[in-house]
Amino acid sequence: MPTSGDHAGARPHVVLLPSAGMGHLVPFGRLAVALSQGHGCDVSVAAVLPTVSSAESRHLDALFAAAPAVRRLDFRLAPFDASEFPGADPFFLRFEAMRRSAPLLGPLLAGAGASALVTDIVLASVALPVARERGVPCYVLFTSSAAMLSFCAHFPAYTDATTAAAGVGDVDVPGVYRIPKSSVPQALHDPKHLFTQQFVANGRGLVDADGILVNTFDAFEPEAATALREGKVVPDFPPVFAVGPLLPVKFPEKDPAAGYMQWLDAQPAGSVVYVSFGSRKAISPDQLRELAAGLEASGQRFLWVVKGAVVDRDDAGELGELLGDDGFLERVRGRALVTKGWVEQEEILRHGSVGLFISHCGWNSVTEAAAFGVPVLAWPRFGDQRVNAAVVARGGLGAWEERWSWDGEEGLVSGEEIGEKIKAVMVDETVAKKAAKVGDAATAATAKGGTSYRSLAEFVGHCRDAG
Ligand code: UDP
Numbered sequence: 001m002p003t004s005g006d007h008a009g010a011r012p013h014v015v016l017l018p019s020a021g022m023g024h025l026v027p028f029g030r031l032a033v034a035l036s037q038g039h040g041c042d043v044s045v046a047a048v049l050p051t052v053s054s055a056e057s058r059h060l061d062a063l064f065a066a067a068p069a070v071r072r073l074d075f076r077l078a079p080f081d082a083s084e085f086p087g088a089d090p091f092f093l094r095f096e097a098m099r100r101s102a103p104l105l106g107p108l109l110a111g112a113g114a115s116a117l118v119t120d121i122v123l124a125s126v127a128l129p130v131a132r133e134r135g136v137p138c139y140v141l142f143t144s145s146a147a148m149l150s151f152c153a154h155f156p157a158y159t160d161a162t163t164a165a166a167g168v169g170d171v172d173v174p175g176v177y178r179i180p181k182s183s184v185p186q187a188l189h190d191p192k193h194l195f196t197q198q199f200v201a202n203g204r205g206l207v208d209a210d211g212i213l214v215n216t217f218d219a220f221e222p223e224a225a226t227a228l229r230e231g232k233v234v235p236d237f238p239p240v241f242a243v244g245p246l247l248p249v250k251f252p253e254k255d256p257a258a259g260y261m262q263w264l265d266a267q268p269a270g271s272v273v274y275v276s277f278g279s280r281k282a283i284s285p286d287q288l289r290e291l292a293a294g295l296e297a298s299g300q301r302f303l304w305v306v307k308g309a310v311v312d313r314d315d316a317g318e319l320g321e322l323l324g325d326d327g328f329l330e331r332v333r334g335r336a337l338v339t340k341g342w343v344e345q346e347e348i349l350r351h352g353s354v355g356l357f358i359s360h361c362g363w364n365s366v367t368e369a370a371a372f373g374v375p376v377l378a379w380p381r382f383g384d385q386r387v388n389a390a391v392v393a394r395g396g397l398g399a400w401e402e403r404w405s406w407d408g409e410e411g412l413v414s415g416e417e418i419g420e421k422i423k424a425v426m427v428d429e430t431v432a433k434k435a436a437k438v439g440d441a442a443t444a445a446t447a448k449g450g451t452s453y454r455s456l457a458e459f460v461g462h463c464r465d466a467g
Pocket residue numbers: 021022023024026276277278279280281305341342343344345346361362363364365366368
């Protein structure tokens with residue numbers, strides 16, 4: 001039975017190239033399944049082994065098991081000497097190792113018989129020329145917000161027009177809005193930073209892409225989506241396909257009886273605060289303890305996923321130790337569940353007992369909250385997260401306490417302040433109503449005939465025409 005959406009004709013073979021980290025792997029897996037099961041494409045996903053974290057390795061295995069039609073292509077990296085970058089974040093190092101291995105992509109594409117490549121933004125400037133040389137159309141999947149995409153596309157022109165002495169200030173993205181200096185990713189204030197060099201190269205490279213897929217939906221980010229498409233951000237910009245929120249993959253073997261799910265089942269509707277700061281960074285021990293105090297003082301039920309190290313394999317500390325062993329876990333027993341393990345976040349956000357998500361605003365977390373209409377209390381920590389938090393606030397998905405700083409800057413946010421804020425957001429019915437509306441708009445966008453569904457079908461049409 002044909003599974004295709006709106007176009008007849010040959011099946012394009014789309015090769016997907018994710019980079020490191022769950023924030024990148026998760027949306028690529030979702031795109032793979034949407035293209036394979038919903039839009040009649042042959043799909044291959046390049047897997048780079050060994051992965052940086054155990055979570056990525058488990059996720060790849062689960063993905064290929066859940067979607068057997070999606071082919072696995074092993075992408076072997078060239079040897080890479082990390083000692084050139086002492087102390088660098090392990091995920092940034094992997095980005096660099098992958099970028100330097102880009103020439104190896106040529107044989108991979110030829111061997112696979114690819115009719116299109118979709119590369120991660122982090123690899124865009126190095127993957128595009130290789131695909132071009134092979135005559136394979138190359139698209140980019142942008143794994144963050146359209147606001148961040150517009151910032152990334154504009155930033156090279158901004159730096160060209162700014163003297164090194166002046167440094168990076170507020171950035172007015174043409175046709176979109178101003179990204180204040182305080183929201184510019186920390187690393188970009190240092191022009192020599194590895195991330196800055198990659199970011200500027202990828203931003204410059206974007207105009208050469210055959211198109212850009214972005215995991216957002218038009219109704220959520222109308223300004224950025226429109227400005228990009230109308231060439232206001234960068235003239236002659238490639239087509240932009242807003243295809244989000246990319247929907248979670250169904251993993252049949254996942255454990256429905258996980259302890260936290262059973263615990264959620266026992267809580268009243270909309271009563272639980274879910275707290276998670278994503279897979280990429282640990283929060284400082286002092287701030288963790290203030291957060292514990294805040295959650296306790298809020299008087300609310302909560303499910304808190306605590307992360308103690310950047311890479312999960314290094315996370316050996318006990319929960320009690322991380323939280324200071326002052327009896328907190330005993331005192332909140334019954335109304336709270338605190339875990340250090342990996343949780344199935346989309347199952348949690350889908351659960352009716354969750355009434356608020358305290359989130360770092362990694363873009364996948366934002367799109368998952370949007371998909372299920374769960375209000376967000378934004379507490380960005382790093383990278384693109386303040387830009388995404390502004391999208392949350394503007395788009396009606398929740399609240400952002402802008403004074404709450406990046407990790408390690410401007411001192412700690414006190415438990416008292418955190419507790420007060422949680423209480424205030426939980427009792428504000430308009431917050432929940434507005435978030436539910438965002439959820440409805442997300443559902444409409446991804447349903448057959450919705451804006452995101454049509455955008456994905458349009459992308460597939462491009463791949464077919466080129467094939
Ligand atoms: N995630 C999860 N369980 C966890 C932590 C994270 O399922 O315990 C998922 C989360 O649902 C999201 C992804 O991992 O899909 C994290 O991506 P995001 O962009 O939110 O943040 P990052 O981890 O990249 O900072």
